[in-house]
Amino acid sequence: MKALLCTAFGPLEQLTVQEVASPKPGPKQVLIDIKAAALNFPDALMVQGLYQVKPPLPFSPGAEFAGVITEVGAEVKRYKIGDRVIAYGLGGFAEEAVSDAERIMPLPPGMDFDAGAAFVLTYCTSLHGLRDCGRLQAGETLLVLGAAGGVGVAAIEIGKAMGARVIAAASSDAKLALCKQLGADETINYTTENLRDRINELTAKRGVDVVYDPVGGPYTEPAVRGMAWGGRLLVIGFAAGEIPKIAINHLLLKERSLVGVYWGDSVRHNPQQHFNNVKQLLEWFAEGKVKPVISERVPLSGATAAMARLASRQVMGKVVVMPEA
Ligand SMILES: NC(=O)c1ccc[n+]([C@@H]2O[C@H](COP(=O)([O-])OP(=O)(O)OC[C@H]3O[C@@H](n4cnc5c(N)ncnc54)[C@H](OP(=O)(O)O)[C@@H]3O)[C@@H](O)[C@H]2O)c1
Known part of the structure:
Protein backbone atom coordinates (compact mmCIF):
# COMPACT_ATOMS: atom_id res chain seq x y z
CA MET A 1 0.00 0.00 0.00
CA PHE A 119 -15.35 15.41 12.32
CA VAL A 120 -14.08 13.75 15.49
CA LEU A 121 -10.80 15.48 16.41
CA THR A 122 -11.86 18.91 15.19
CA TYR A 123 -15.39 19.05 16.60
CA CYS A 124 -14.65 17.16 19.82
CA THR A 125 -11.80 19.57 20.60
CA SER A 126 -14.09 22.57 20.21
CA LEU A 127 -17.03 21.10 22.14
CA HIS A 128 -14.75 19.86 24.96
CA GLY A 129 -13.15 23.31 25.10
CA LEU A 130 -16.35 25.33 25.07
CA ARG A 131 -18.56 23.11 27.23
CA ASP A 132 -16.31 21.16 29.62
CA CYS A 133 -13.47 23.66 30.05
CA GLY A 134 -15.08 27.04 29.25
CA ARG A 135 -18.58 26.39 30.71
CA LEU A 136 -20.02 28.54 27.90
CA GLN A 137 -23.65 29.45 28.65
CA ALA A 138 -26.50 30.40 26.32
CA GLY A 139 -26.65 34.18 25.99
CA GLU A 140 -22.91 34.66 26.66
CA THR A 141 -20.58 36.25 24.12
CA LEU A 142 -17.88 34.04 22.58
CA LEU A 143 -14.86 35.39 20.71
CA VAL A 144 -13.23 32.83 18.34
CA LEU A 145 -9.68 33.60 17.15
CA GLY A 146 -8.42 31.93 13.92
CA ALA A 147 -12.12 31.49 13.29
CA ALA A 148 -11.88 30.26 9.67
CA GLY A 149 -9.40 27.47 10.53
CA GLY A 150 -10.24 23.85 11.33
CA VAL A 151 -11.07 24.05 15.04
CA GLY A 152 -12.17 27.70 14.65
CA VAL A 153 -15.00 26.82 12.22
CA ALA A 154 -16.14 24.09 14.62
CA ALA A 155 -16.08 26.60 17.51
CA ILE A 156 -18.34 29.03 15.59
CA GLU A 157 -20.90 26.32 14.79
CA ILE A 158 -20.83 24.85 18.30
CA GLY A 159 -20.97 28.31 19.92
CA LYS A 160 -24.14 29.07 17.93
CA ALA A 161 -25.61 25.64 18.71
CA MET A 162 -25.02 26.37 22.44
CA GLY A 163 -26.90 29.68 22.15
CA ALA A 164 -23.95 32.09 22.38
CA ARG A 165 -23.44 35.34 20.51
CA VAL A 166 -20.36 34.63 18.38
CA ILE A 167 -17.69 37.14 17.34
CA ALA A 168 -15.33 35.63 14.74
CA ALA A 169 -11.80 37.03 14.34
CA ALA A 170 -9.50 36.16 11.43
CA SER A 171 -6.85 37.65 9.15
CA SER A 172 -8.71 38.32 5.90
CA ASP A 173 -12.10 39.45 4.64
CA ALA A 174 -12.49 36.22 2.63
CA LYS A 175 -12.02 34.20 5.84
CA LEU A 176 -14.50 36.43 7.69
CA ALA A 177 -17.07 36.03 4.90
CA LEU A 178 -16.94 32.25 5.52
CA CYS A 179 -17.40 32.84 9.27
CA LYS A 180 -20.50 34.99 8.60
CA GLN A 181 -21.87 32.29 6.32
CA LEU A 182 -21.45 29.81 9.19
CA GLY A 183 -23.50 31.97 11.54
CA ALA A 184 -21.01 34.32 13.23
CA ASP A 185 -22.91 37.37 14.52
CA GLU A 186 -19.99 39.82 14.21
CA THR A 187 -16.49 39.75 12.73
CA ILE A 188 -13.09 41.31 13.43
CA ASN A 189 -10.25 41.42 10.89
CA TYR A 190 -7.32 41.39 13.32
CA THR A 191 -4.76 42.32 10.67
CA THR A 192 -6.50 45.57 9.70
CA GLU A 193 -8.42 46.39 12.92
CA ASN A 194 -7.35 46.79 16.55
CA LEU A 195 -8.60 43.65 18.29
CA ARG A 196 -9.10 45.20 21.75
CA ASP A 197 -10.86 48.33 20.37
CA ARG A 198 -13.21 46.22 18.24
CA ILE A 199 -14.08 43.95 21.20
CA ASN A 200 -14.94 47.07 23.23
CA GLU A 201 -17.00 48.46 20.35
CA LEU A 202 -18.93 45.22 19.77
CA THR A 203 -19.65 44.63 23.49
CA ALA A 204 -20.31 48.25 24.56
CA LYS A 205 -17.08 48.03 26.66
CA ARG A 206 -18.42 45.08 28.70
CA GLY A 207 -16.03 42.52 27.13
CA VAL A 208 -16.56 38.93 25.98
CA ASP A 209 -17.31 36.00 28.30
CA VAL A 210 -15.28 33.27 26.60
CA VAL A 211 -12.32 33.42 24.19
CA TYR A 212 -11.51 30.36 22.06
CA ASP A 213 -7.79 30.77 21.24
CA PRO A 214 -6.07 28.30 18.88
CA VAL A 215 -3.65 31.02 17.66
CA GLY A 216 -1.67 32.60 20.53
CA GLY A 217 1.10 35.02 19.46
CA PRO A 218 0.12 38.71 19.48
CA TYR A 219 -3.65 38.11 19.73
CA THR A 220 -3.92 36.52 23.18
CA GLU A 221 -3.13 39.54 25.34
CA PRO A 222 -5.67 41.92 23.74
CA ALA A 223 -8.22 39.09 23.93
CA VAL A 224 -7.52 38.58 27.67
CA ARG A 225 -7.85 42.32 28.25
CA GLY A 226 -11.08 42.30 26.26
CA MET A 227 -12.72 39.77 28.59
CA ALA A 228 -15.67 40.70 30.84
CA TRP A 229 -15.91 40.04 34.60
CA GLY A 230 -15.45 36.27 35.07
CA GLY A 231 -14.21 35.76 31.49
CA ARG A 232 -12.50 32.48 30.49
CA LEU A 233 -9.79 32.23 27.80
CA LEU A 234 -9.41 28.72 26.39
CA VAL A 235 -5.79 27.88 25.55
CA ILE A 236 -6.23 25.64 22.49
CA GLY A 237 -2.95 26.07 20.62
CA PHE A 238 -0.28 28.38 19.24
CA ALA A 239 -0.71 28.38 15.44
CA ALA A 240 1.03 31.79 15.33
CA GLY A 241 4.18 30.02 16.55
CA GLU A 242 4.67 32.04 19.72
CA ILE A 243 3.47 31.07 23.21
CA PRO A 244 2.21 34.33 24.71
CA LYS A 245 3.20 35.46 28.21
CA ILE A 246 0.35 37.15 30.07
CA ALA A 247 0.73 39.43 33.11
CA ILE A 248 -1.60 37.83 35.64
CA ASN A 249 -2.83 41.14 37.03
CA HIS A 250 -5.18 41.10 33.98
CA LEU A 251 -6.81 38.04 35.59
CA LEU A 252 -7.10 39.43 39.13
CA LEU A 253 -8.78 42.67 38.09
CA LYS A 254 -11.89 40.98 36.65
CA GLU A 255 -11.72 37.43 38.09
CA ARG A 256 -10.77 36.15 34.65
CA SER A 257 -9.28 32.68 34.05
CA LEU A 258 -6.96 31.06 31.53
CA VAL A 259 -8.08 27.46 30.98
CA GLY A 260 -5.91 24.83 29.26
CA VAL A 261 -7.61 22.46 26.81
CA TYR A 262 -6.06 19.13 25.74
CA TRP A 263 -8.77 17.07 24.07
CA GLY A 264 -6.61 13.97 23.29
CA ASP A 265 -5.66 13.38 26.93
CA SER A 266 -9.09 14.42 28.21
CA VAL A 267 -10.57 11.37 26.42
CA ARG A 268 -8.28 9.09 28.45
CA HIS A 269 -9.06 10.94 31.70
CA ASN A 270 -12.82 11.07 31.17
CA PRO A 271 -14.12 8.63 28.52
CA GLN A 272 -17.76 9.13 29.60
CA GLN A 273 -17.51 12.88 28.98
CA HIS A 274 -16.11 12.15 25.50
CA PHE A 275 -18.97 9.70 24.81
CA ASN A 276 -21.51 12.38 25.83
CA ASN A 277 -19.82 14.95 23.60
CA VAL A 278 -19.85 12.63 20.56
CA LYS A 279 -23.56 11.93 21.20
CA GLN A 280 -24.28 15.67 21.34
CA LEU A 281 -22.31 16.35 18.15
CA LEU A 282 -24.14 13.59 16.26
CA GLU A 283 -27.48 15.10 17.31
CA TRP A 284 -26.37 18.52 16.08
CA PHE A 285 -25.08 16.97 12.83
CA ALA A 286 -28.46 15.29 12.26
CA GLU A 287 -30.16 18.65 12.93
CA GLY A 288 -27.84 20.43 10.45
CA LYS A 289 -26.27 22.61 13.18
CA VAL A 290 -22.70 21.38 12.64
CA LYS A 291 -21.13 20.28 9.35
CA PRO A 292 -17.43 20.13 8.43
N1 LIG B 1 -5.72 21.63 22.55
C1 LIG B 1 -6.19 20.66 21.78
O1 LIG B 1 -6.72 19.66 22.26
C2 LIG B 1 -6.07 20.84 20.29
C3 LIG B 1 -6.71 19.96 19.40
C4 LIG B 1 -6.62 20.23 18.02
C5 LIG B 1 -5.87 21.33 17.58
N2 LIG B 1 -5.22 22.10 18.48
C6 LIG B 1 -4.41 23.26 18.08
O2 LIG B 1 -5.27 24.24 17.52
C7 LIG B 1 -4.51 25.03 16.62
C8 LIG B 1 -5.29 25.15 15.32
O3 LIG B 1 -5.37 23.88 14.67
P1 LIG B 1 -6.16 23.73 13.29
O4 LIG B 1 -5.96 22.34 12.84
O5 LIG B 1 -7.53 24.28 13.42
O6 LIG B 1 -5.26 24.71 12.38
P2 LIG B 1 -5.67 25.69 11.17
O7 LIG B 1 -6.84 25.12 10.43
O8 LIG B 1 -4.43 25.96 10.43
O9 LIG B 1 -6.16 27.03 11.91
C9 LIG B 1 -5.26 27.83 12.62
C10 LIG B 1 -5.53 29.28 12.34
O10 LIG B 1 -4.52 30.02 13.04
C11 LIG B 1 -4.35 31.26 12.40
N3 LIG B 1 -2.94 31.70 12.39
C12 LIG B 1 -2.49 32.86 12.89
N4 LIG B 1 -1.18 32.99 12.71
C13 LIG B 1 -0.76 31.89 12.07
C14 LIG B 1 0.50 31.48 11.58
N5 LIG B 1 1.61 32.22 11.74
N6 LIG B 1 0.58 30.30 10.94
C15 LIG B 1 -0.52 29.54 10.78
N7 LIG B 1 -1.77 29.88 11.23
C16 LIG B 1 -1.88 31.06 11.86
C17 LIG B 1 -4.89 31.12 10.99
O11 LIG B 1 -6.01 32.01 10.90
P3 LIG B 1 -5.82 33.55 10.49
O12 LIG B 1 -5.00 33.59 9.22
O13 LIG B 1 -7.21 33.98 10.29
O14 LIG B 1 -5.13 34.22 11.65
C18 LIG B 1 -5.40 29.69 10.89
O15 LIG B 1 -6.63 29.60 10.20
C19 LIG B 1 -3.14 24.38 16.48
O16 LIG B 1 -2.21 25.08 17.27
C20 LIG B 1 -3.37 22.98 17.03
O17 LIG B 1 -2.18 22.42 17.56
C21 LIG B 1 -5.31 21.87 19.81
Whole structure:
Protein backbone atom coordinates (compact mmCIF):
# COMPACT_ATOMS: atom_id res chain seq x y z
CA MET A 1 0.00 0.00 0.00
CA LYS A 2 1.03 3.65 -0.45
CA ALA A 3 1.73 5.84 2.56
CA LEU A 4 3.07 9.35 3.19
CA LEU A 5 6.14 8.63 5.34
CA CYS A 6 8.08 10.70 7.82
CA THR A 7 11.47 8.97 8.20
CA ALA A 8 13.22 11.79 10.11
CA PHE A 9 11.90 14.85 11.96
CA GLY A 10 12.57 17.90 9.79
CA PRO A 11 11.14 20.21 7.12
CA LEU A 12 7.89 19.21 5.40
CA GLU A 13 9.74 18.64 2.09
CA GLN A 14 11.40 15.50 3.46
CA LEU A 15 8.03 13.66 3.51
CA THR A 16 7.71 11.10 0.70
CA VAL A 17 4.99 8.79 -0.60
CA GLN A 18 6.36 5.23 -0.47
CA GLU A 19 5.16 1.69 -1.07
CA VAL A 20 5.09 -0.12 2.32
CA ALA A 21 3.68 -3.39 3.70
CA SER A 22 0.06 -3.33 4.91
CA PRO A 23 -0.07 -3.04 8.72
CA LYS A 24 -1.41 -6.01 10.72
CA PRO A 25 -4.09 -5.35 13.36
CA GLY A 26 -3.43 -6.57 16.93
CA PRO A 27 -6.11 -8.47 18.90
CA LYS A 28 -7.87 -5.23 19.97
CA GLN A 29 -7.42 -3.44 16.63
CA VAL A 30 -8.99 -3.25 13.18
CA LEU A 31 -7.49 -2.64 9.72
CA ILE A 32 -9.15 0.22 7.83
CA ASP A 33 -9.18 0.83 4.06
CA ILE A 34 -8.92 4.63 4.20
CA LYS A 35 -11.29 6.63 2.00
CA ALA A 36 -10.51 10.10 3.41
CA ALA A 37 -8.19 11.63 6.03
CA ALA A 38 -8.29 15.22 7.30
CA LEU A 39 -5.35 17.53 7.79
CA ASN A 40 -4.79 19.26 11.13
CA PHE A 41 -2.22 21.81 12.26
CA PRO A 42 -0.56 19.30 14.66
CA ASP A 43 0.32 17.06 11.63
CA ALA A 44 2.65 19.78 10.35
CA LEU A 45 4.17 20.27 13.81
CA MET A 46 4.58 16.51 14.43
CA VAL A 47 6.60 15.74 11.28
CA GLN A 48 8.95 18.61 12.16
CA GLY A 49 9.44 17.25 15.70
CA LEU A 50 7.75 20.38 17.12
CA TYR A 51 4.68 18.69 18.67
CA GLN A 52 4.30 17.39 22.25
CA VAL A 53 3.86 13.85 20.81
CA LYS A 54 6.89 12.40 18.92
CA PRO A 55 5.94 9.01 17.39
CA PRO A 56 8.66 6.41 16.73
CA LEU A 57 10.14 6.76 13.22
CA PRO A 58 9.15 6.03 10.51
CA PHE A 59 5.48 6.98 10.76
CA SER A 60 2.64 8.32 8.61
CA PRO A 61 0.96 11.48 9.89
CA GLY A 62 -2.82 11.89 9.71
CA ALA A 63 -4.74 11.95 13.00
CA GLU A 64 -8.35 11.63 11.79
CA PHE A 65 -9.68 9.45 8.98
CA ALA A 66 -12.66 7.48 7.73
CA GLY A 67 -12.95 4.25 5.77
CA VAL A 68 -14.08 0.63 5.66
CA ILE A 69 -12.93 -2.17 8.00
CA THR A 70 -11.12 -4.95 6.09
CA GLU A 71 -9.73 -7.01 9.01
CA VAL A 72 -10.75 -7.40 12.65
CA GLY A 73 -8.56 -8.41 15.64
CA ALA A 74 -9.54 -11.58 17.55
CA GLU A 75 -10.81 -9.71 20.62
CA VAL A 76 -12.86 -7.07 18.77
CA LYS A 77 -16.58 -7.81 19.15
CA ARG A 78 -18.31 -4.51 18.25
CA TYR A 79 -17.13 -4.24 14.63
CA LYS A 80 -17.02 -6.49 11.57
CA ILE A 81 -15.47 -6.50 8.11
CA GLY A 82 -17.31 -4.06 5.83
CA ASP A 83 -18.29 -1.59 8.60
CA ARG A 84 -17.90 2.10 7.62
CA VAL A 85 -16.08 3.87 10.44
CA ILE A 86 -14.42 7.08 11.65
CA ALA A 87 -11.08 6.77 13.48
CA TYR A 88 -8.63 9.05 15.26
CA GLY A 89 -5.01 8.35 16.15
CA LEU A 90 -2.14 8.24 13.66
CA GLY A 91 -1.35 6.95 10.16
CA GLY A 92 -4.27 8.42 8.21
CA PHE A 93 -2.22 9.66 5.25
CA ALA A 94 -1.98 6.17 3.75
CA GLU A 95 -4.16 3.72 1.86
CA GLU A 96 -4.61 1.61 5.02
CA ALA A 97 -4.13 2.03 8.77
CA VAL A 98 -4.71 0.01 11.92
CA SER A 99 -6.66 1.59 14.73
CA ASP A 100 -7.52 0.56 18.29
CA ALA A 101 -11.17 -0.52 18.29
CA GLU A 102 -11.81 1.90 21.17
CA ARG A 103 -10.72 4.81 18.95
CA ILE A 104 -13.26 4.21 16.21
CA MET A 105 -16.97 4.84 15.83
CA PRO A 106 -19.50 3.95 13.12
CA LEU A 107 -19.84 6.51 10.31
CA PRO A 108 -23.20 8.11 11.17
CA PRO A 109 -26.12 7.97 8.72
CA GLY A 110 -26.06 10.88 6.26
CA MET A 111 -22.33 11.56 6.74
CA ASP A 112 -19.93 10.86 3.84
CA PHE A 113 -16.31 9.75 4.28
CA ASP A 114 -14.92 13.30 3.76
CA ALA A 115 -17.05 14.80 6.51
CA GLY A 116 -16.44 11.76 8.74
CA ALA A 117 -12.69 12.25 8.38
CA ALA A 118 -12.97 15.91 9.42
CA PHE A 119 -15.35 15.41 12.32
CA VAL A 120 -14.08 13.75 15.49
CA LEU A 121 -10.80 15.48 16.41
CA THR A 122 -11.86 18.91 15.19
CA TYR A 123 -15.39 19.05 16.60
CA CYS A 124 -14.65 17.16 19.82
CA THR A 125 -11.80 19.57 20.60
CA SER A 126 -14.09 22.57 20.21
CA LEU A 127 -17.03 21.10 22.14
CA HIS A 128 -14.75 19.86 24.96
CA GLY A 129 -13.15 23.31 25.10
CA LEU A 130 -16.35 25.33 25.07
CA ARG A 131 -18.56 23.11 27.23
CA ASP A 132 -16.31 21.16 29.62
CA CYS A 133 -13.47 23.66 30.05
CA GLY A 134 -15.08 27.04 29.25
CA ARG A 135 -18.58 26.39 30.71
CA LEU A 136 -20.02 28.54 27.90
CA GLN A 137 -23.65 29.45 28.65
CA ALA A 138 -26.50 30.40 26.32
CA GLY A 139 -26.65 34.18 25.99
CA GLU A 140 -22.91 34.66 26.66
CA THR A 141 -20.58 36.25 24.12
CA LEU A 142 -17.88 34.04 22.58
CA LEU A 143 -14.86 35.39 20.71
CA VAL A 144 -13.23 32.83 18.34
CA LEU A 145 -9.68 33.60 17.15
CA GLY A 146 -8.42 31.93 13.92
CA ALA A 147 -12.12 31.49 13.29
CA ALA A 148 -11.88 30.26 9.67
CA GLY A 149 -9.40 27.47 10.53
CA GLY A 150 -10.24 23.85 11.33
CA VAL A 151 -11.07 24.05 15.04
CA GLY A 152 -12.17 27.70 14.65
CA VAL A 153 -15.00 26.82 12.22
CA ALA A 154 -16.14 24.09 14.62
CA ALA A 155 -16.08 26.60 17.51
CA ILE A 156 -18.34 29.03 15.59
CA GLU A 157 -20.90 26.32 14.79
CA ILE A 158 -20.83 24.85 18.30
CA GLY A 159 -20.97 28.31 19.92
CA LYS A 160 -24.14 29.07 17.93
CA ALA A 161 -25.61 25.64 18.71
CA MET A 162 -25.02 26.37 22.44
CA GLY A 163 -26.90 29.68 22.15
CA ALA A 164 -23.95 32.09 22.38
CA ARG A 165 -23.44 35.34 20.51
CA VAL A 166 -20.36 34.63 18.38
CA ILE A 167 -17.69 37.14 17.34
CA ALA A 168 -15.33 35.63 14.74
CA ALA A 169 -11.80 37.03 14.34
CA ALA A 170 -9.50 36.16 11.43
CA SER A 171 -6.85 37.65 9.15
CA SER A 172 -8.71 38.32 5.90
CA ASP A 173 -12.10 39.45 4.64
CA ALA A 174 -12.49 36.22 2.63
CA LYS A 175 -12.02 34.20 5.84
CA LEU A 176 -14.50 36.43 7.69
CA ALA A 177 -17.07 36.03 4.90
CA LEU A 178 -16.94 32.25 5.52
CA CYS A 179 -17.40 32.84 9.27
CA LYS A 180 -20.50 34.99 8.60
CA GLN A 181 -21.87 32.29 6.32
CA LEU A 182 -21.45 29.81 9.19
CA GLY A 183 -23.50 31.97 11.54
CA ALA A 184 -21.01 34.32 13.23
CA ASP A 185 -22.91 37.37 14.52
CA GLU A 186 -19.99 39.82 14.21
CA THR A 187 -16.49 39.75 12.73
CA ILE A 188 -13.09 41.31 13.43
CA ASN A 189 -10.25 41.42 10.89
CA TYR A 190 -7.32 41.39 13.32
CA THR A 191 -4.76 42.32 10.67
CA THR A 192 -6.50 45.57 9.70
CA GLU A 193 -8.42 46.39 12.92
CA ASN A 194 -7.35 46.79 16.55
CA LEU A 195 -8.60 43.65 18.29
CA ARG A 196 -9.10 45.20 21.75
CA ASP A 197 -10.86 48.33 20.37
CA ARG A 198 -13.21 46.22 18.24
CA ILE A 199 -14.08 43.95 21.20
CA ASN A 200 -14.94 47.07 23.23
CA GLU A 201 -17.00 48.46 20.35
CA LEU A 202 -18.93 45.22 19.77
CA THR A 203 -19.65 44.63 23.49
CA ALA A 204 -20.31 48.25 24.56
CA LYS A 205 -17.08 48.03 26.66
CA ARG A 206 -18.42 45.08 28.70
CA GLY A 207 -16.03 42.52 27.13
CA VAL A 208 -16.56 38.93 25.98
CA ASP A 209 -17.31 36.00 28.30
CA VAL A 210 -15.28 33.27 26.60
CA VAL A 211 -12.32 33.42 24.19
CA TYR A 212 -11.51 30.36 22.06
CA ASP A 213 -7.79 30.77 21.24
CA PRO A 214 -6.07 28.30 18.88
CA VAL A 215 -3.65 31.02 17.66
CA GLY A 216 -1.67 32.60 20.53
CA GLY A 217 1.10 35.02 19.46
CA PRO A 218 0.12 38.71 19.48
CA TYR A 219 -3.65 38.11 19.73
CA THR A 220 -3.92 36.52 23.18
CA GLU A 221 -3.13 39.54 25.34
CA PRO A 222 -5.67 41.92 23.74
CA ALA A 223 -8.22 39.09 23.93
CA VAL A 224 -7.52 38.58 27.67
CA ARG A 225 -7.85 42.32 28.25
CA GLY A 226 -11.08 42.30 26.26
CA MET A 227 -12.72 39.77 28.59
CA ALA A 228 -15.67 40.70 30.84
CA TRP A 229 -15.91 40.04 34.60
CA GLY A 230 -15.45 36.27 35.07
CA GLY A 231 -14.21 35.76 31.49
CA ARG A 232 -12.50 32.48 30.49
CA LEU A 233 -9.79 32.23 27.80
CA LEU A 234 -9.41 28.72 26.39
CA VAL A 235 -5.79 27.88 25.55
CA ILE A 236 -6.23 25.64 22.49
CA GLY A 237 -2.95 26.07 20.62
CA PHE A 238 -0.28 28.38 19.24
CA ALA A 239 -0.71 28.38 15.44
CA ALA A 240 1.03 31.79 15.33
CA GLY A 241 4.18 30.02 16.55
CA GLU A 242 4.67 32.04 19.72
CA ILE A 243 3.47 31.07 23.21
CA PRO A 244 2.21 34.33 24.71
CA LYS A 245 3.20 35.46 28.21
CA ILE A 246 0.35 37.15 30.07
CA ALA A 247 0.73 39.43 33.11
CA ILE A 248 -1.60 37.83 35.64
CA ASN A 249 -2.83 41.14 37.03
CA HIS A 250 -5.18 41.10 33.98
CA LEU A 251 -6.81 38.04 35.59
CA LEU A 252 -7.10 39.43 39.13
CA LEU A 253 -8.78 42.67 38.09
CA LYS A 254 -11.89 40.98 36.65
CA GLU A 255 -11.72 37.43 38.09
CA ARG A 256 -10.77 36.15 34.65
CA SER A 257 -9.28 32.68 34.05
CA LEU A 258 -6.96 31.06 31.53
CA VAL A 259 -8.08 27.46 30.98
CA GLY A 260 -5.91 24.83 29.26
CA VAL A 261 -7.61 22.46 26.81
CA TYR A 262 -6.06 19.13 25.74
CA TRP A 263 -8.77 17.07 24.07
CA GLY A 264 -6.61 13.97 23.29
CA ASP A 265 -5.66 13.38 26.93
CA SER A 266 -9.09 14.42 28.21
CA VAL A 267 -10.57 11.37 26.42
CA ARG A 268 -8.28 9.09 28.45
CA HIS A 269 -9.06 10.94 31.70
CA ASN A 270 -12.82 11.07 31.17
CA PRO A 271 -14.12 8.63 28.52
CA GLN A 272 -17.76 9.13 29.60
CA GLN A 273 -17.51 12.88 28.98
CA HIS A 274 -16.11 12.15 25.50
CA PHE A 275 -18.97 9.70 24.81
CA ASN A 276 -21.51 12.38 25.83
CA ASN A 277 -19.82 14.95 23.60
CA VAL A 278 -19.85 12.63 20.56
CA LYS A 279 -23.56 11.93 21.20
CA GLN A 280 -24.28 15.67 21.34
CA LEU A 281 -22.31 16.35 18.15
CA LEU A 282 -24.14 13.59 16.26
CA GLU A 283 -27.48 15.10 17.31
CA TRP A 284 -26.37 18.52 16.08
CA PHE A 285 -25.08 16.97 12.83
CA ALA A 286 -28.46 15.29 12.26
CA GLU A 287 -30.16 18.65 12.93
CA GLY A 288 -27.84 20.43 10.45
CA LYS A 289 -26.27 22.61 13.18
CA VAL A 290 -22.70 21.38 12.64
CA LYS A 291 -21.13 20.28 9.35
CA PRO A 292 -17.43 20.13 8.43
CA VAL A 293 -16.40 22.72 5.84
CA ILE A 294 -14.19 20.91 3.30
CA SER A 295 -12.36 23.51 1.21
CA GLU A 296 -9.99 21.19 -0.69
CA ARG A 297 -9.61 17.50 -1.58
CA VAL A 298 -6.07 16.39 -2.51
CA PRO A 299 -4.46 13.03 -3.41
CA LEU A 300 -1.79 11.48 -1.16
CA SER A 301 0.89 13.04 -3.39
CA GLY A 302 -0.58 16.49 -2.65
CA ALA A 303 -0.63 16.12 1.15
CA THR A 304 2.77 17.75 1.79
CA ALA A 305 1.94 20.86 -0.28
CA ALA A 306 -1.43 21.09 1.51
CA MET A 307 0.36 20.89 4.87
CA ALA A 308 2.59 23.79 3.79
CA ARG A 309 -0.49 25.85 2.80
CA LEU A 310 -2.08 25.09 6.19
CA ALA A 311 1.07 26.14 8.03
CA SER A 312 1.11 29.46 6.15
CA ARG A 313 -2.51 30.55 6.78
CA GLN A 314 -3.69 29.79 3.24
CA VAL A 315 -6.40 27.27 4.14
CA MET A 316 -10.02 27.79 5.19
CA GLY A 317 -11.94 25.03 6.96
CA LYS A 318 -10.51 21.57 6.36
CA VAL A 319 -8.33 19.92 3.70
CA VAL A 320 -9.11 16.25 3.08
CA VAL A 321 -6.56 13.78 1.68
CA MET A 322 -8.09 11.09 -0.58
CA PRO A 323 -5.60 8.17 -0.72
CA GLU A 324 -7.28 6.49 -3.69
CA ALA A 325 -7.51 9.68 -5.83
N1 LIG B 1 -5.72 21.63 22.55
C1 LIG B 1 -6.19 20.66 21.78
O1 LIG B 1 -6.72 19.66 22.26
C2 LIG B 1 -6.07 20.84 20.29
C3 LIG B 1 -6.71 19.96 19.40
C4 LIG B 1 -6.62 20.23 18.02
C5 LIG B 1 -5.87 21.33 17.58
N2 LIG B 1 -5.22 22.10 18.48
C6 LIG B 1 -4.41 23.26 18.08
O2 LIG B 1 -5.27 24.24 17.52
C7 LIG B 1 -4.51 25.03 16.62
C8 LIG B 1 -5.29 25.15 15.32
O3 LIG B 1 -5.37 23.88 14.67
P1 LIG B 1 -6.16 23.73 13.29
O4 LIG B 1 -5.96 22.34 12.84
O5 LIG B 1 -7.53 24.28 13.42
O6 LIG B 1 -5.26 24.71 12.38
P2 LIG B 1 -5.67 25.69 11.17
O7 LIG B 1 -6.84 25.12 10.43
O8 LIG B 1 -4.43 25.96 10.43
O9 LIG B 1 -6.16 27.03 11.91
C9 LIG B 1 -5.26 27.83 12.62
C10 LIG B 1 -5.53 29.28 12.34
O10 LIG B 1 -4.52 30.02 13.04
C11 LIG B 1 -4.35 31.26 12.40
N3 LIG B 1 -2.94 31.70 12.39
C12 LIG B 1 -2.49 32.86 12.89
N4 LIG B 1 -1.18 32.99 12.71
C13 LIG B 1 -0.76 31.89 12.07
C14 LIG B 1 0.50 31.48 11.58
N5 LIG B 1 1.61 32.22 11.74
N6 LIG B 1 0.58 30.30 10.94
C15 LIG B 1 -0.52 29.54 10.78
N7 LIG B 1 -1.77 29.88 11.23
C16 LIG B 1 -1.88 31.06 11.86
C17 LIG B 1 -4.89 31.12 10.99
O11 LIG B 1 -6.01 32.01 10.90
P3 LIG B 1 -5.82 33.55 10.49
O12 LIG B 1 -5.00 33.59 9.22
O13 LIG B 1 -7.21 33.98 10.29
O14 LIG B 1 -5.13 34.22 11.65
C18 LIG B 1 -5.40 29.69 10.89
O15 LIG B 1 -6.63 29.60 10.20
C19 LIG B 1 -3.14 24.38 16.48
O16 LIG B 1 -2.21 25.08 17.27
C20 LIG B 1 -3.37 22.98 17.03
O17 LIG B 1 -2.18 22.42 17.56
C21 LIG B 1 -5.31 21.87 19.81
